[in-house]
Amino acid sequence: QVQLQESGPGLVKSSETLSLTCSVSGVSIKSYYWSWIRQPPGKGLEWIGYIYYTGNANYNPSLKSRVSISADTSKNQFSLKLMSVTAADTAVYYCARIMTAQDAFEMWGQGTKVTVSS
């Protein structure tokens, strides 16, 4: 059974770096493309970026200057780093598996809530 589990600090100070990890079980991360998506409180979904195990990645243009996604095949996980956070980065962060290289987000983690404090 494939499972995705986000982990990381639930509270990050303003101007610091948000770091989250998505641990994947039941399938090798080499077999799929993966993504991070977030949802601010009471708002809609926002795509953050994608990663392939080779290290190929791309990001939402609105976040590109602050975001980095990487993959660790030895641990079967991938990670998100978002720098210089502000209150606007407060959100539930989801990791998700992409169906094929360009397709839908077919499987999601349960999400982890991150609050940016001043």
Next chain:
Amino acid sequence: QSALTQPRSVSGSPGQSVTISCTGTSSDVGAYIFVSWYQQYPDKAPKLIIYDVNKRPSGVPDRFSGSKSGNTASLTISGLQAEDEADYYCCSYAGPYTWVFGGGTKLTVL
């Protein structure tokens, strides 16, 4: 990259049909078949219900259907049930290796 446009809310009575629109541009919805829809209950992760414009993952009832015309995609839910009350989001591949979501639509079953 601007969010796709969805109505903020729609409603219908049990047994009726409702359609949720999702308007993008010729660079996203209009350019690709990779349009998907997600159902989200409060405090839950989204769930994929439609992909590739009109395909349903295993286990999704055939009451859910999708279509696309030009830059606008649509999700139709027929035979509305109380359990369909949720938020619905569209999403489109916007190339290269970027995606864009709609703002979300709250479905109320009257």
